[in-house]
Amino acid sequence: MTIGGSDKLDLTHYIIFAIVKIALLLFILLTAVAYIVLMERKVIARMQNRWGPNRVGPFGLLQPLADGIKFILKEDIIPDNVYKPLYIAAPMIALILSLVSISLIPFGGDWKIAGYHIPLEATAFWNGAGIQDINIGLLIILGITSIGVYGVALSGWSSNSKYSLLGSLRAGAQLISYELALGLSLIGVLILAGSLSLRQIVDAQSGSILHWNFFGGFQFVAFFIYIMAAYAETNRIPFDLPEAETELVAGYHTEYSAMKFAMFFMAEYCNMVTVGCLATLLFFGGWHSPLDGLNIPVPGIWLLVSPLFWFFIKVFFFIFLYIWIRGTLPRFRYDQLMAFGWKFLLPLAIANIVVTSFVVALRS
């Protein structure tokens, strides 16, 4: 990682802070994932006019814990004739990659604790003058998500079963195709911000709600494309063909059980969180409050909390959107999926780039 002016940096401090931050982040994230699952089940149940889990603890709040225990204690079955090294490696790849990408997400400015400036981002640090983060954070996230394919593909292939193979083939094709649309949809935002660093992108949107890319930057088309592609990337309904129960049992993780299965499961939800965070950062002003423009007097402590508050609100909204859509939409047919990706989203994204660049060029 390029560390500008490394002499200003005390390496040991950096490493210590980083470790602490990562640990915190992991804990929060995994808990969040667990409770997102619970929330999903509840909401879906409501939408289908059921109760959902409500036995374990009050309102079933301990359900995730129970699930976790069950996953851990279950027997770990490894079928014969699987290609073992990859069969074991695949879920780890999936989970690790999805966890790594979260480490590039900035949640807010920085906290000053005991004379140390601590940026709310796992990989950023205070270089004396300001917050130094990765210049190409966005690209790295894209890279990581693009590598995420391997987890899916290899799992399907290594478990040596036709359902899994079909599922992973579908996943591979789907991910490659929608990655293009995803990447292109972001370029409009990049043009507006003139940078690849997530922080700078967010700062470019500071000010009132009207400066957010979604509204001020007229990037709602891009946002639409991004969400579609992201859903496909995360194999969520309506693009969940790789794990279409009705067709392929459970798709690429048919042969998995216990903790390995849990890894895939967590990876999927982590990715959902990442997508939500990205959407927030790129289109909805990150941690900036929509009320920034009209300065309402607020207590100082609030200034400390507000970025996190707004950020999580927004991410929560996107998680909810996921669940909402899952409860609403049917699944695509495979050819429809491809046609939609290649013939609709891709041209639309390109058109969006052209228009945006024209606008920017005219404005400057």
Next chain:
Amino acid sequence: MLHTILFLIFAGICVAGALNFLLQHHPVNSALSLIVVMGALAALFLLLGAEFPAAVQVIVYAGAVMVLFVFVIMLLNAGVEEQTRGSRVASILGIPGLIVFFALMYWTLSAPRSQMASVHIGDYYVPTQALGIALFREFLLPFEVTSVLILIAIMGAVVLARRERH
């Protein structure tokens, strides 16, 4: 210091992955070790201050090209390769030639007479803007030509892979 450590780490990963690529008999393993090599190379790019190439390395190579390879391997269900005896020329001529080639390279590169600069981390750092400017100013024509090349490649791939109906 830091640079040396990082370099050694990633170079080690590179060589190890490449050797693994060479020694593995199963295409999938080779492919995976190649991906590892590419990731390590991306890290080396970062050390050399080429961050955009690093990212593109990961996205394009690891994320697209290699996925394509793995995809094809899965599609054709390529198993462990059988050790057939093809022409002996490869081993008789090729290996010695290769060794000579590498020896020459090593000799020239490591010779003190090749005045190679030595680099810090970040003493030459190319911001993405600079790269973009270079690409769209002085290298505009090659850029356009490559776009044409890609178009042709796409069409060629489609034509070749289409299963002709009888």
Next chain:
Amino acid sequence: MIPLSWYLILGAILFAIGVASFLVKRNIITIFMSIELMLNAVNLTFVAFAAQWHQVSGQVFVFFVMVVAAAEAAVGLAIILAVFRSRETLNVDQVNLLKL
């Protein structure tokens, strides 16, 4: 603080390994991948020289190499598919005739 020749030698090593695997591998896909490995080695050399001469062009060339590699991969894999359809084998030693 290390001399750039290390990078270049590393590139040479990778390239040599790529050539070697091209020579010894039988599976056409693997052979193809060894080409990618060589290209990567070349990219490393380009970047190293870019750092040596403080020139952007080196990295631009890396960019072009990647583009070409991608195109080549697309076409090459399509060819491999076609060949496999007609020969039912991926072993290059058995694909040494132009016509069946």
Next chain:
Amino acid sequence: MNPSPNFNLWLIPVLPLIGSAINGLVGKRFPRRLVATIALAFPGAAFAYALWVVSQFASLAQAQIPHIERLFPWIEANGFRVDYGFYLDQLSVTMLLVVTGIGFLIHIYAVGYMAEEGGYYRFFSYLNLFMFFMLTLILAHSYLLMFVGWEGVGLASYLLIGFFFLKQSAAQAGKKAFITNRVGDFGFLIGMFLLIKHFGTLDYDKVFSAVAQLPVETSVGFLTATALLMMFGAAGKSAQIPLYVWLPDAMEGPTPVSALIHAATMVTAGVYMVARSNALFLHAPIALRVVAIIGALTAIFAASIGLVQNDIKRVLAYSTVSQLGYMFMALGVAAFSAGIFHLVTHAFFKALLFLAAGSVIHGLGGEQDMRHMGGLRKLIPWTFWTMTVATFAIAGFPPLSGFFSKDEILWKAFSDRTHGSWVFWLIGWITAGMTSFYMFRLWFMTFFGERRAPVHEEHEPAGGAHLPSSARADHGHQSGVQSAHGHGDHGHGGGVHESPWIMLGPLVVLAIGAALVGFLGVPEALGGSNRFDQFMAPVFHSSSEPARSAENFAATEPQKSENPEEEKSLELELAAASVAIALSGFGLAYFFYVRRPELPDRIANNVRGVYRTLLNKYWVDEAYYATVINPIVDGSRSVLWRGIDVGVIDAIVNGVGTTSKGLSGVTRRMQSGSIRSYAGWVAIGAACVVGFMIWMGLRI
């Protein structure tokens, strides 16, 4: 160059070329009527345009003659340059009129004559092509361009002689003509090379002015050599000894061809060439003398052969040869204008004779043997009368054209003290007698007495029209049409028919011409003023005067004697003599072939040897075969073919083939098709390249 107006002379040759191109390329699809129209239109236009040019030419000032039009540089090699240009003076004007006029008439005639033959369009395409080349030949302003026309007419004549190419003899005759001409052309070429070597140019005006500067060569020098080589070429083209053999065989071609090419125009090209180069020849008296001798010998030689031939066209052919000999004799005695004058008159009456003969053959359905003719006077009156005019003209009866021209030549041969001699006169005189005899023999045998029914088997070989119908049915699209000529019964039955008017028209016109053109050149002795001579004077005197003045061999006093009266009387006596011998020839022929028709055979039996010799043309062909042709053929077969071609050239080629085959057999192993072996080669190659580059780097 000169201020004279631009006549666009190039139009004259190009018009027939267009016609030829049209007919040759797309004529196959056309109906015959259209083909004929095209074939007539373009030469007709050329003729008309030529007339206009001549009218303009008449109005040119003396200074503007010769009138030269250069179109574009044709060949430019350092210093040496040949333009593509045209040259107009009295000589070429005369030739122009003769060629276009008579050519046009013969075209008309041919339309009728060829009416039922196959390959109609092909025939007229060739004919127009011939016109193009002939006009190029006579209008050319440099020897090289003339050579182009020269070769071109050779080609056209070859194509037309072999027109019925399915007939063996025709094809043979075509080849014979072509090859014999090549022999002559070789001489011409060497002559041109000599000119280039010495003068560095081939343009007439430059060459002549250059020659005029040189002194007259009394011994054999390069002028003489050049002149002799030119003469050799001329001998080839104009069928002089020793290269005359092709002309009689050329009669295999259709009769209009014989008339146009082998009587009227092409064969006179040699005469034209020598006359054109008069400056050269006047500066090489020895060459001039050789020309005279060759001409005289050819004249009497061919005439003697003509005495006994039975094929009507062959008689005419030999007569043509002998008349050409006459012309060369005229040139040889420096009587150029006389030669050209005879050329003109001869063009008329000989063309007329051939056409009339053709008409006879046509009427008899392909019969050519005079022994099977006779008594046709009543049956085909028009043909008879025109033929009569022609016969009397060539026999030299006053006041017909032949008389004046031939008499002019004889007189010059006798009187010119520097170049002439009484020997030439004597030969010419005897030849005149022979000419008169065989012409009247032909006349009587054809038109008088009673029909002699043909005997079939000996009648077979005769006749250009007696082909397998397939030969005529050329290119298939004619195969249905049976030519009237082919029919046995049609020809030999009473059904002799007069030719259609399209054929008789040209006959009549030519007859009038043959009767009257003589009056162009009535000599002073007969109270005329030799207008033709005066007209031609500028061309020849310009160069001949210095020559004459510079005479120093043969005791010389000014050539016109001091008392013109004596001259006149002498000329008159000579004229009387020639008329007398013509008359005697007539009488003899009458006595032999009308009074006592059995007599000739008896004489033939008495002097069998002589008769057979004549009948077999002195066995010249056989001699040539024995001495020239067979050695060449055998040599080519045994040495060139078996030895050099097979032994050396083919051996080399095959050797190359086998060696490369063997080598590739070895190197093929490199191309095993196995990718990895290729990779091995590449690796070693890369190692070499890197090694080389590093080595280079170290050397710096």
